[in-house]
Amino acid sequence: MKLKDIIGSLSLNVLTNLDDKEVTGVYISDMLSDVMSNAKAGNLWVTIQTHKNIVAAANLIDISAVIVTQGTRVPEETIDLANRYNVIIISTNDSTFALSGKLYQIGIK
Template identity: 45%
Template sequence: MKLSEIKSKLDLVSRCGEDYLEQEITGGYCGDLLSDVMANSKQGNVWITIQVHLNIVAVATLKELTAIILVNGRKPNEDTLKKAIEENIPILTSKLSAFELSGKLYALGIGNI
């Protein structure tokens, strides 16, 4: 499934990286500890987190994640957005919790692949 499809189906708000929404998603990973995400996320995953600071972009870049989705209505910091634009990493936001959003992604067929 494409990132643009989950964006519209789950009411996600795009904060940057609109040009990269046609990428295919291979699965998802949910976590707020950066080393855990470094160790366990997979290339092409969407990453669900409540972390909004700049260092999430390096993790997404190094692991070649498709996008970062910030949950619980959180918004990215200014410097996070700037860095994400530089690194071509889409950041989307959701009002839902990590649990609810992960459940909805699973229901759409996005698993931990």
């Protein structure tokens, strides 16, 4: 599924520059090693972490986009770094659980 379609159908807020990418699935975790170990290239990464290091992690394993849940404010420096590395960060007011349900409903399995 295309990232832009997901963003459109769930009305997510894009905080960084946006390229359209193919989304291969979803990985949910707030532990960075867990993401590094188990998320696959092209996955959406759903988390509440917002510090700069998420950009390095997402870039290293080619995450399609990071979705920050619960309306957590993402620091400016994280967004700046993400733009520099072409990492896409998206935010939503939904909880991780609520967002997961919606992602599943629109057909990401």
